[in-house]
Amino acid sequence: MAGILIIKNYSTILLRARESNLYTTLNAHTTNATPYRSANGDKINFGYNRDGVNLILGYVFDPFNEIKFSFLEDNIKNDKQPQHTMDLLYTRRYVSKINYRFGFNDLSDTLNFDLSYIKLDREADNFSNRQNNANQVKMRVDRDIFNTSVKYDKDILSFHNLIGIGYTHDNHIAKRYAKANNQSEFKFNGYRFPDIEVDEFNLFDTIKYSISPAHAISIGLEYDYNKAKIKALNDVVQSNGVTNITPQIIWQNHYGDIFDGDINQDALSMATRYDFTPDDTQIYSLSLESIERIPSNDERFVSLNGTNAQGWASNPNLNPERRNRIKTEFKLKNSNFIDYMSSKFDNDSWQIGGHFIADWANDFIILDRSKSIATKGNVISRNIDARLYSLNGNLSYNFLENFGFKTNIYYNYGENKSDNRPLYQIAPLEMTLNLDYQNYTKFGKYSIGAAMRAVASQNRGDFDKNSGLGIDNKTGGFAIFDLYASIAIKGNWGARFGVNNIFNKKYSEYISGSHVEAIEPSAVDAPDRGFYVSFNGKF
DSSP, X not given: OEEEEXXXXXXXXXXXXXXXSEEEXXXXXXXXXXXXXXXXXXXXXXXXXXXEEEEEEEEEEETTEEEEEEEEEEEEEEEEOXXXXXXXXXXXXXXXXXXXXXXXXXXXXXEEEEEEEEEEEEEEEXXXXXXXXXXXXXXXXXXXXXXXXXXXXXXXXXXXXXXXXXXXXXXXXXXXXXXXTTOSSOEEEEEEEEEEEEEEEEEEXXXXXXXXXXXXXXXXXXXXXXXXXXXXXXXXXEEETTEEEOHHHHHHHHHOOOOOSEEEEEXXXXXXEEEEEEETTEEEEEEEEEEEEOOOHHHHOOEEOOSTTOOEEOOTTOOOEEEEEEEEEEEEEOTTEEETTEEGGGOOEEEEEEEEXXXXXXXXXXXXXXXXXXXXXXXXXXXXXXXXXXXXEEEEEEETTTEEEEEEEEEEEEEETTTTEEOSSXXXXXXXXXXXXXXXOSSEEEEXXXXXXEEOOBOXXXXXXXXXXXXXXXXXXXXXXXXXXXXXXTTTEEEEEEEESTTOOOOXXXXXXXXXXXXXXXXXXXXXXXXXXXXXXXX
């Protein structure tokens, strides 16, 4: 089987094939994102070129032995990021993975062996894709991650047990270079990651016990041991007169610690979940979790020297973060509901659901601003205590044979209890609504629909660098409306078309993209009214 989808500036092709023992999936895609205009006519210098290939190749020796190879290549070029001070010139990712299964395919008595390798190359600067009359800065990132694990699944009466071990080796280096207007060559002046080597070992076990068809309990444990080494700890990144600046000195200036570059940490996590399913129209669950997380490379190994509050020194000696959470979920539906826009015998049907999460976090890891005289305003990382809550409710309703209506509401709350101030980047209240119509004809099926997304204004956040990180921007609330339609011809060919933001509403999103690594993101207006059409087919 093969398929193809073409939209303006986006295309993808998918090929799937399977014989009795051999199977493969191949996907290739390209995207060309271009600058756009906001609702008030301002040109936003956004865009990127992206292409990639995904390949899965598997062979089944017999019902008990199967090997699968996966490969992914992802290339992003000229990634213009108007919310950030730098753009990514290129990002190249290569992911290779081998999985070998020995045992039953239903995991009742099965051993799985995984081996993977990830290669990441990236370069960013502040001058190639934008006008810049100030100093020029660029960053180069090189990262290699090797991972392997062995997992064993076993059914014992009403118990299912999964036990496993894993090992990860991560080598991460990122260098910063700068050039003033009166200089001809770039000079190395800082490490974002000073040649970090991390070895992490994992041991985990999960037991699920089905008490009866309506009741099930799961218990999980995981132990992580993390050993990190800073190989460029004493490399000179800058000289101030007779004083040489090294990552060691940068961290000492911010935290007062001198260490040998080796950091060993461990973490123990546990979780339990109870599922109650009295019949096929009701699902309830309750989870109790105590999850301990070892800090990431961003959170403990950045060492960028800088003046006028432009430095960034995350703390290598951060404590692991512990999240103690309660999560409850439910889903109810009537007996005719199959899925949204699909009911038994075309009868009216409905489904409601939702979740509530309460999270008491100890040693929660945040970025903040240094308050000491020598390093005031520089970005640091620290542990705090925090409280986070999340609430969701959703409803789907199919009516009059051909109509459907659904809505989703999300609310999140985060408080820094150590400083009695809001946490940053907590999404505001948001609601989505969809109204759809679909019908069948001689040639296939067609549908039309409308969508609304409403987001509340954000007046609660981390807005001030004098009291916090100052990463948030106050944004106004907005509601945008979209119209869309589709045609499917005999199930093999189809087209989709529509218009987004039909009332040309001016708005900007509150949450920053995590991949941009921006600590002072600017609010960027979203696109104005936009039309689109796409074609797809399979053969």
